[in-house]
Amino acid sequence: MGTNTSRSNDNAGETVRHRLFREGIRDGIPIALGYLAVSFSLGITARNAGLTAFQGLLASLLNNASAGEYAAFSVIATDAAYWEVAVVTLIANARYILMSCALSQKFAPGSPLAHRFLIGFDVTDELFGIAVSRPGYLEPAYMYGAFSVALPGWAVGTALGVIAGNLLPARVVSALSVALYGMFLAVIIPPAKKSRTVAGLVLISFAASFLCSYAPMLSAVSSGIRTIILTVSISATAAILFPVEKGEEAAGDDA
């Protein structure tokens, strides 16, 4: 609705965009606080991979992906090949393909291509969540407001994790290292509650991952490759056995 006003009158449009931007900041603050805590533990993973605080900050500023960065840092820690990092990042971030597909439908017809390039920079689980939770067309100014607090929160938290991860006692580091897994649980469990198929898949994935990390031959494969093999095989099997009908996908919108 804001875009209509902004087309008819430049001054009024300016005000509407400011209001939307402020609303974005307001909704972005709790996300940024959550990011600070979670990215702190991501910073510990970055430090284990041999990255400096600046490199951690840069990686988070450019990636904005918890699982993707975590997976990439884990394989970087094993001195993996560049292509392996690319594949792991692609697989761990594959869900953003779906989210971006959904978001592309939320753009107002005829909205400038530049907005698609800019919003594409920070499609995360949480920012995607607040984007689809608003009725009507996507309001770029609102998204930029949320980005303006979420982006620094994520990047600064990672840098702090790299720095303070060194200073903190092992017990605190141990406690913080589960923050990301907690976040992953918060993403996968609510859809599992809504869908028996997703619940079954979560359990099967847990079991398969557990077996593969202790099985004599499979445990020799790097964890990144194991994640890729398991994700592709389990998801493809599920897609054949339990194809998703149009509209069902909405269950994943708040993921």
Next chain:
Amino acid sequence: MTHNAYIYIAVMAAVSYAVRVLPLTLIRGQIKNRFLRSFLYYVPYVTLSVMTFPAIIEATQSPVSGVLALVAGIVLAWRGASLFKVSASCCVIVFVAELLLCR
């Protein structure tokens, strides 16, 4: 590490941006292929599950505290707690459990 950290970061950034911006800029219509749609729908849940377990019990000083964090995280998320609450609770549980377990 023998590889360059900045090239690693550039590779990560390029892939992360591509997966988000390509669908946004190239695909204007709905994906029609049912298999592909279903596959993409399941990928996040499977990949996050695979990465969570058993890694969560290997990340902590004691596997017991990791299991406690896993159970607590599932229960809280099931009850609809926010991402921040679930994440923070898992940390607190590990910290308290290890105060008692690891002396």
